[in-house]
Amino acid sequence: MKKYDFIIAGGGMAGLSMAYYLSQSSLRDRSILILDREPKNSNDRTWCFWERPAQGSGQAASPGRTPTKPNPFEAILFRCWNVVSFHGTTYAGPIEMGDYQYKMLRGIDFYTFVQDELAKHPSIERKQATINRIKDTPKGGFVIADDEPYIADFVFDSTFSLKLDQPENHNLLQHFKGWIIKTEQACFDPKRPEIMDFRVEQHDDCRFLYILPFDEKTALVEFTLFNDKLIADNEYEAELRHYIDQYIPTGTYEIVETEYGVIPMSDETTSENPSEHIIRIGTSGGYTKASTGYTFLRTQRYLQRIVQNLIETGKPQRPTSWFDRRFKLYDSIFLNVLEKHRHPADDIFTRVYTKNPGRVFTFLDEETSFVDELKLFATMPFMPFLNAFFSVIRRKLVG
Ligand SMILES: Cc1cc2nc3c(=O)[nH]c(=O)nc-3n(C[C@H](O)[C@H](O)[C@H](O)COP(=O)(O)OP(=O)(O)OC[C@H]3O[C@@H](n4cnc5c(N)ncnc54)[C@H](O)[C@@H]3O)c2cc1C
Known part of the structure; x- marks a missing residue:
């Protein structure tokens, strides 16, 4: 049995992005197998996300902000808007976006662009097959798809389904x-x-x-x-x-x-690295922001870090700091407010968008300073969020 360097289980948004970043890196000649049961040739979804103008786009970032790296999919965006509107309980009109743009990418354009790019790399194979099993072994990550066995140093899995059944979670x-x-x-x-x-x-x-x-x-x-x-x-x-x-x-x-x-x-804890040779990515890896459902841009950022780590250390683990993980707590508190109906959601979103112009997008991107986070929290209804905070802590402690 041929041993691959990497198997990408599930060639959807995360799987194809992973292959794309590998193909653009110094690891481009490594053997890569992408397995998916679908041909990925239909417009099965569209992704929207906000982002600052890319460096070199001709539009300056705000003073004091570091310009972002160009989004590799910038050229195939379907639409890009500088202003967005919001209609809440006490306000209807444009929302101040600071230097962010709201972008829309069609699934079919993404799949075509990435697949065309990957086709230029003879070391990257794609097979249409249904994955029946993914298992760690001492020799590597082992995959069975359409009854055929495959093995690799690392398996990047985006096919795993979250269970969403743990009572201590939202x-x-x-x-x-x-x-x-x-x-x-x-x-x-x-x-x-x-x-x-x-x-x-x-x-x-x-x-x-x-x-x-x-x-x-x-x-x-x-x-x-x-x-x-x-x-x-x-x-x-x-x-x-x-x-x-x-x-x-x-x-x-x-x-x-x-x-x-x-x-x-969900704030269910996904094991991103369930075992030595298996790494879950995309929705399976818990990359979806629990409080918004946005996944696309986070996946791009996380996967770029994984590829960088592979290059630097030979291991894929994505480093996260203790301080960065505070955003998971904020997400849990917000989910608790919604789940327990502690305050009308339309009023919460109206406050979020109208009282935190610009800041809200940075906050949802998890790039705010702690001081800015406190300023945003001050615009929320106090008691519902305080009660939610204690409820989250209790759930985590008691289980
Ligand atoms: C309709 C829709 C719209 C969305 N819009 C946005 C948005 O605007 N912004 C945003 O940030 N996020 C959005 N999301 C959330 C998220 O970005 C997408 O779900 C994204 O596609 C997740 O990427 P993924 O790679 O984890 O999963 P997928 O893209 O679903 O890829 C998983 C792949 O695994 C394959 N697969 C699964 N099981 C098997 C198996 N047993 N054998 C073989 N192959 C298998 C599937 O065929 C699929 O191609 C949206 C989601 C949906 C469903």
């Missing part, structure tokens, strides 16, 4: 259904996406719509919930229809594509 779901609609009337502002619109019955949950405009007559309109149970398909559709009829002067409209997804919002 296990909410972010679930959503969206339509790309083409309208008769020009009714969207292509320069301004609506990142959250809370004009929807909350049912004691967190429920909102968002709109990503492609042009004046085309947009993705998505209905999103943060709670602990999925709803029937026709319920998402009824909300979408109701919102569009009430708030968007479309004239007639046609649904040209649909998107559905479920993202874990």
Whole structure:
């Protein structure tokens, strides 16, 4: 049996990103096998994320901020916006983004771009196969896919499913259904996406719509919930229809594509490195930010660090400091507030976005100073968050 240097189990967003970063590094000639049961040739999702302008983009970063490294997928972004709108309980209008931009990348453009790049590297193989088993052995990470055995020094696994069943943790779901609609009337502002619109019955949950405009007559309109149970398909559709009829002067409209997804919002501790030769990445590795569901950019950052570590030490472990881990505590507190319905979510988000212009994006990126974090906390309702803090500590201690 041929032994690979790296097997990438699951060639979705994280798996392909991992292969991409390896292919762009001094490890590019190492033998790499990517296994996925799907060909990854459809537009099965879109990723949105905020980011500062890349170095060399012609746009200066704010004074005092370190310019970021160019995003390798900048050239294939589908849209990039400088302003976003928000519709909360006491405010509707643009949100101050500082020097961030809100970016949208279509799945199909990402898959095509990365697969074309990987095809230039003879040391990288891709196989379409269903993985049945991943196991650590003294000789390396062992994978069985379509009854064929494979072995490698390291297996990067993005196929593992989180259990979401540990009572000491908060296990909410972010679930959503969206339509790309083409309208008769020009009714969207292509320069301004609506990142959250809370004009929807909350049912004691967190429920909102968002709109990503492609042009004046085309947009993705998505209905999103943060709670602990999925709803029937026709319920998402009824909300979408109701919102569009009430708030968007479309004239007639046609649904040209649909998107559905479920993202874990959980503080369950994933073992990123369950054993010596197996490393979980992407959603499987716990890369999803528990309080927002955002995963794309975090995955890029984490994987770049893993590849750097492989180059420098021969080991993939991603270093995290004790101080950085405070953000996990903040996420747990926020999830506790939502799970226990301690305060209306629409008011929390209104405070977050309107009282923390600019700062909120840095905070969600986990790049704020502790002083800025205290300033943000001061804008939150005090007692609900204090109670949530003690509840989280109690859960962790008592289990
Ligand atoms: C519809 C949707 C929209 C999203 N939008 C955003 C967003 O806007 N911003 C953001 O930051 N995050 C978003 N996310 C969350 C997250 O970024 C994505 O889920 C992302 O694709 C996670 O990457 P991943 O590699 O962990 O998982 P995936 O991209 O799902 O990749 C896992 C791969 O493993 C393969 N696989 C699984 N099991 C097996 C098996 N047994 N055998 C073989 N192959 C297998 C799958 O076919 C898949 O290709 C979204 C998620 C969804 C579902």
